[in-house]
Amino acid sequence: MGQAGDYWVGFDLGGTKMLAVVYDASFQVAGRARKKTKGYEGKKAGLERIVNVVREALADAGVEPRQLAGIGIGCPGPLDIQQGIIHEAPNLGWKNVPIKETLQKEFNCPAIVGNDVDVGVYGEYRFGAGRDANCVVGIFPGTGVGGGCVYQGKLIQGKNCTAMEIGHIQISSEGAMDGAGNCGTLESLCSRLAISSEAAAAAYRGQAPFLLKDTGTDIANIRSGALAKSVKEDQAVKKIMESAIKHLATGVVTMIHLMAPDVIVLGGGLVEAMPEFFVTNVTKCVNSRVLPAYRDVFKVVPAELGDDAAVMGAAAWAQEAVKATV
Amino acid sequence: MGQAGDYWVGFDLGGTKMLAVVYDASFQVAGRARKKTKGYEGKKAGLERIVNVVREALADAGVEPRQLAGIGIGCPGPLDIQQGIIHEAPNLGWKNVPIKETLQKEFNCPAIVGNDVDVGVYGEYRFGAGRDANCVVGIFPGTGVGGGCVYQGKLIQGKNCTAMEIGHIQISSEGAMDGAGNCGTLESLCSRLAISSEAAAAAYRGQAPFLLKDTGTDIANIRSGALAKSVKEDQAVKKIMESAIKHLATGVVTMIHLMAPDVIVLGGGLVEAMPEFFVTNVTKCVNSRVLPAYRDVFKVVPAELGDDAAVMGAAAWAQEAVKATV
Secondary structure (H helix, E strand, O other), X not given: OOOOOOEEEEEEEOOOEEEEXXXXXXXXXXXXXXXXXXXXXXXXXXXXXXXXXXXXXXXXXXXXXXXXXXXXXXXXXXXXXXXXXXXXXXXXXXXXXXXXXXXXXXXXXXXXXXXXXXXXXXXXXXXXXXXXXXXXXXXXXXXXXXXXXXXXXXXXXXXXXXXXXHHHOEOOOOOOEOOOOOEOEHHHHHOHHHHHHHHHHHHHOOOOHXXXXXXXXXOOOOOHHHHHHHHHHOHHHHHHHHHHHHHHHHXXXXXXXXXXXXXXXXXOHHHHHOHHHHHHHHHHHHHOOOOHHHOOOOEEEEOOOHHHHHHHHHHHHHHHHHHHHO | OOOOOOEEEEEEEOOOEEEXXXXXXXXXXXXXXEEEOOHHHOHHHHHHHHHHHHHHHHHHHOOOHHHEEEEEEEEOOOEEOOOOEEEXXXXXXXXXXXXXXXXXXXXXXXXXXXXXXXXXXXXXXXXXXXXOOOEEEEEEEOOOEEEEEEEOOEEOEOOOOEOOOHHHOEOOOOOOEOOOOOEOEHHHHHOHHHHHHHHHHHHHOOOOHHHHHHOOOOOOOOOHHHHHHHHHHOHHHHHHHHHHHHXXXXXXXXXXXXXXXXXXXXXXXXXXXXXXXXXXXXXXHHHOXXXXXXXXXXXXXXXXXXXXXXXHHHHHHHHHHHHHHO
């Protein structure tokens, strides 16, 4: 059953579900549990559900709290990473959530919070597509465009906040508005949401007959799988996707010029639905525009860990952070 | 005279001059020497001049080579930082310059190469405007736009090359061509060269009468001092400068969203000629556009070390690098 202090918990707080996974010392899964997040029940009830899902994962693993070495937490929204407080959890309506303190008190072990995308990229660095790289940049186009960077074994973070808000870098003077109200950002030009809304307009205009018939014009339904099918059938959607990928490549070029990563990991549902299409097109666009010194010294690869990246990365980042403080 | 291994040399290889400074263990200047670079004499003669200027600085300091702990070298152009080779030195016409090996052999101590802007930013971090910051980003608009970043005490660099090519990030779909042939980059929109050429056109059109009379329309003459005077007299040049600063601020916003720096150091001749104008306008522009979590947690400051940033930073970075390998 392992010694005291041998197990790590990874926890991922999502908008609709929360997931806790218990890992042994070699990061093999020992147990897991999942619950609906139910943000509408409020912060207090939410923190109780969080504690309970960790308890259930421990029970599933047959592990006692005293056997825990630490808990890693992947959180959405702006965070205070020192205090371990979520300032504001988008989609949940919770404010100033003391998630670190709650879990530390309850399970009597260190708890480390990080941005959910950041810890996901750290997961890919430790166990997935970015293993052993000097520098990994991860970019995940979804409703927004998430990003993270592991540089020489450490996540790039601010003093009290997270960093690597890759979706919010401005790459163009044009483009629709993004979630933060800015135009021409990576998020406004190549998030899955931006692509879906352009594809919906093409379908409405009759330029994407397959998509129109298959899915309709409600962007809530035009998700990654629908886009992947439509790209093969609708020329207009293929063009939209290629244009979005050119913008994504601009963001990748910026990240290469700044961080000189050896590995760029692309992930998220849209990339998972058409990994070849993304990797090939992004690589081609980037190599044609990056400064000569940076050409061909990087590789673009699809993420390997899927939905488990955040929990696994959170647990491993907790291990790294606890090690650093010893 | 100090023990053996107590002194550090900082060396800066510029397009027109080379500078070597000897520092004691507490980084007080012990001696210095300067020579013209004379790139046209070729690589072999150049390496000899480099060795000789270091010798002269040592003689000026009354320090023997055996008293050296290491030499730090700030170089222009694409580098192999491991091998210590300058792939190509712009303006000098030298290729594959083995500067690290040459100095190590000659002075029998470790030599560490870095990009000249990078080591300058490291100098500001250790001794100047960015002292004790968790993360310092430096941006230096000149002929290009140089940049560097010290994150948690270390320069951000690639495995074999440098990084933080801030001037080459794309921030707009518009703009003239930069030195690398790309449009809409920070360099194409807010380098001193970009500003000078716009100002020259305004002068030629009769919209900048002060500049026309004071300097004329040759952009080789429209340098930082001339621009600083013209900004006060010519409305058109003031507008050009404000527009360039808005673009510069876009680059700063990107760096804040990515690195969450606590200090942004602006430097170079143009900033030195009008530090207030730059700091005030960049701060205002950035605060109006950065995500709420990053607002007011950074400060924008002018560089403090001037021309000595690179030599001092190179010497200190050599100390840091030698320490890390012990």
